[in-house]
Amino acid sequence: MLPKKNTYTVAIVGATGAVGREMVEILEGRNFPVSELVLLASERSAGERIEFQGSNRTVRRLTKESFAGVDIAIFAAGAEISREFAPAAVQAGVVMIDNSSAFCMDEKVPLVVPEVNAHAISGHQGIIANPSCSTVGMAMALKPIHDVVGIKRIVVTTFQSVSGTGKRAMDELASQTVALLNFRDVETKVYPHQIAFNCLPHVDAFLENGYTTEEVKMVHETRKILRSESLRLTATAVRVPVFRCHAASINIETEKHIAPNDVRAMLSEMPGLIVYDDPLRNIYPLQIDVAGKDEVYVGRIRSDDTVPNGLSLWVVLDNLRKGAGLNAVQIAEYLIKQG
Amino acid sequence: MLPKKNTYTVAIVGATGAVGREMVEILEGRNFPVSELVLLASERSAGERIEFQGSNRTVRRLTKESFAGVDIAIFAAGAEISREFAPAAVQAGVVMIDNSSAFCMDEKVPLVVPEVNAHAISGHQGIIANPSCSTVGMAMALKPIHDVVGIKRIVVTTFQSVSGTGKRAMDELASQTVALLNFRDVETKVYPHQIAFNCLPHVDAFLENGYTTEEVKMVHETRKILRSESLRLTATAVRVPVFRCHAASINIETEKHIAPNDVRAMLSEMPGLIVYDDPLRNIYPLQIDVAGKDEVYVGRIRSDDTVPNGLSLWVVLDNLRKGAGLNAVQIAEYLIKQG
Numbered sequence: 001m002l003p004k005k006n007t008y009t010v011a012i013v014g015a016t017g018a019v020g021r022e023m024v025e026i027l028e029g030r031n032f033p034v035s036e037l038v039l040l041a042s043e044r045s046a047g048e049r050i051e052f053q054g055s056n057r058t059v060r061r062l063t064k065e066s067f068a069g070v071d072i073a074i075f076a077a078g079a080e081i082s083r084e085f086a087p088a089a090v091q092a093g094v095v096m097i098d099n100s101s102a103f104c105m106d107e108k109v110p111l112v113v114p115e116v117n118a119h120a121i122s123g124h125q126g127i128i129a130n131p132s133c134s135t136v137g138m139a140m141a142l143k144p145i146h147d148v149v150g151i152k153r154i155v156v157t158t159f160q161s162v163s164g165t166g167k168r169a170m171d172e173l174a175s176q177t178v179a180l181l182n183f184r185d186v187e188t189k190v191y192p193h194q195i196a197f198n199c200l201p202h203v204d205a206f207l208e209n210g211y212t213t214e215e216v217k218m219v220h221e222t223r224k225i226l227r228s229e230s231l232r233l234t235a236t237a238v239r240v241p242v243f244r245c246h247a248a249s250i251n252i253e254t255e256k257h258i259a260p261n262d263v264r265a266m267l268s269e270m271p272g273l274i275v276y277d278d279p280l281r282n283i284y285p286l287q288i289d290v291a292g293k294d295e296v297y298v299g300r301i302r303s304d305d306t307v308p309n310g311l312s313l314w315v316v317l318d319n320l321r322k323g324a325g326l327n328a329v330q331i332a333e334y335l336i337k338q339g
Numbered sequence: 340m341l342p343k344k345n346t347y348t349v350a351i352v353g354a355t356g357a358v359g360r361e362m363v364e365i366l367e368g369r370n371f372p373v374s375e376l377v378l379l380a381s382e383r384s385a386g387e388r389i390e391f392q393g394s395n396r397t398v399r400r401l402t403k404e405s406f407a408g409v410d411i412a413i414f415a416a417g418a419e420i421s422r423e424f425a426p427a428a429v430q431a432g433v434v435m436i437d438n439s440s441a442f443c444m445d446e447k448v449p450l451v452v453p454e455v456n457a458h459a460i461s462g463h464q465g466i467i468a469n470p471s472c473s474t475v476g477m478a479m480a481l482k483p484i485h486d487v488v489g490i491k492r493i494v495v496t497t498f499q500s501v502s503g504t505g506k507r508a509m510d511e512l513a514s515q516t517v518a519l520l521n522f523r524d525v526e527t528k529v530y531p532h533q534i535a536f537n538c539l540p541h542v543d544a545f546l547e548n549g550y551t552t553e554e555v556k557m558v559h560e561t562r563k564i565l566r567s568e569s570l571r572l573t574a575t576a577v578r579v580p581v582f583r584c585h586a587a588s589i590n591i592e593t594e595k596h597i598a599p600n601d602v603r604a605m606l607s608e609m610p611g612l613i614v615y616d617d618p619l620r621n622i623y624p625l626q627i628d629v630a631g632k633d634e635v636y637v638g639r640i641r642s643d644d645t646v647p648n649g650l651s652l653w654v655v656l657d658n659l660r661k662g663a664g665l666n667a668v669q670i671a672e673y674l675i676k677q678g
Contacts, residue, residue: 153645153646155590155645157496157575157588159577173536174520177520178520181513193621193625194627197580197581197582197626197627198581198626198627199498199579199625200625201586201588201623201624201638202623206619208619209641210639210640210641211641212618232646233645234590234643234644234651236588236590236639236651238588240538240579241581242580243536247538249588251494260549279545279551280547282532282541284540284541285540286532286533286537286538286539287537288532288533288537299540300540300549300575302549302550303548304573306571306572306573307492310573312573312575
């Protein structure tokens, strides 16, 4: 458990990546009580400098000895690194908040979106997992509905930005776009196919059953966060040529009837959620508008009459903020508050 | 009815638009028996020249007198023009094939995808309608499934390219992209919001019930083409920053069970449809690959276990070819064959 202090030594593993950099900004922006910030990355990135609170901090190489004296370590370097270094971190008495998928489905590890299930944090045994970005947006938008009318089934199709893959994918979208506009050939390195001016129905690895790990993750994570093992969810995850923010087209079937206006009223009261829904005035959430925002945006809330109690909605969140960095920092803030 | 001849006088209304230009290419590419090609457009575009069979043809201004001597007129200039000029065309004895939404839901007008319901053509009274591009892809992929196991419900989310809006929208995506890559401000003229590096959950006009006309059209057109009034369909139509081809994430529930392998086998036999489905080898339909192709491509066919008989699939078609121009020309070919 976290000791009661005024300030904390915070480590960021994967500090030079897209989520890591965002994390540093979020810690600074929210005045997180940091006594020392330990920036960790692979040997390749060690030595880089990142600004925090007005001074440049040097990124150090991650080793199993990096965690001495650290109170909270936020991991944003992928599942392999998380698995490799978790034992050393826990051994050193650190509370590890993991952005990767490594421990999401581990029964001993709470999987947390603070606005939805902060209570789960208190049961942690050294590791707390951050859900994948697509799950965070869906869980935020669906939790109030689930509490009141019970969600039976979800059919979701995502529109995921390249920043979900990382900084190299953002560079690839930019460079492919420039190449195409200059009639040059496109190089593909990060994705198996061109992403510029194209949509890939392929996020993460494919499984034998035809689904991707991303799609399966959304099923299990949503059930775990909403504490509903009977919830049925089927997903299609698609990568779109957008730099930042993930959108999702969500269709749900609830146990009891609820009118769109009641959904709007209910969601308006959810902390961290903004209802942005007036389509006749061209008002609906857009990825370019939500970039840099802390809140999850919901719009296009409407009845679906093809099932007894159907609803459709459109959800957008900044995958680097609420979808990753911010959610992790909010978990750390909750830990501190609870002592 | 169309007289039996060796060659026909064909008019294209809206010849200078994205679909119109494609139509000219398709007529030439398929060796359609054209004796004379009459290119018609608004006063603004009259005088432009378009190449057909090696020589430049001058575009003339569309008037109510344009149809004298014309056998077949293909309209691709929007619903208003179709409504205004249909009576003159029919009066002149022309068979009108309409690409707009003007007559799609008119009970006296057959709505046709030749591979799916060519038989409906014979009942025409001067006008035959081409379905909207999103409906064409879905009808092609779902017809064989519907015939064998009966489709009860469809949940579809589209990824529609800007060429569906027309040439000006393609220019807008290009110019906004260039502006952003040069750190200049973006101008929006065609769409209410920036389309470059952004997805708009907004295709066509919004209705009071929160759906767009595009989404409602998909419901009614699919029912009409599949001749199934009880078919339930709910759609979310999204515009994506892609130049050409529409994709759709489709989830269906059927009356009887069918395994993905049987679906693949069945769809492989459908004329005009290509099953492109081997995700473990990164094989699935992509908009950039399907551009310029005549066939509808289907992939990511998989079981959805959240309902008794669920299936998900990913469909891509070239909205300017099978989604518009090609389908219209195929209707004309069928008319000629039937005499």
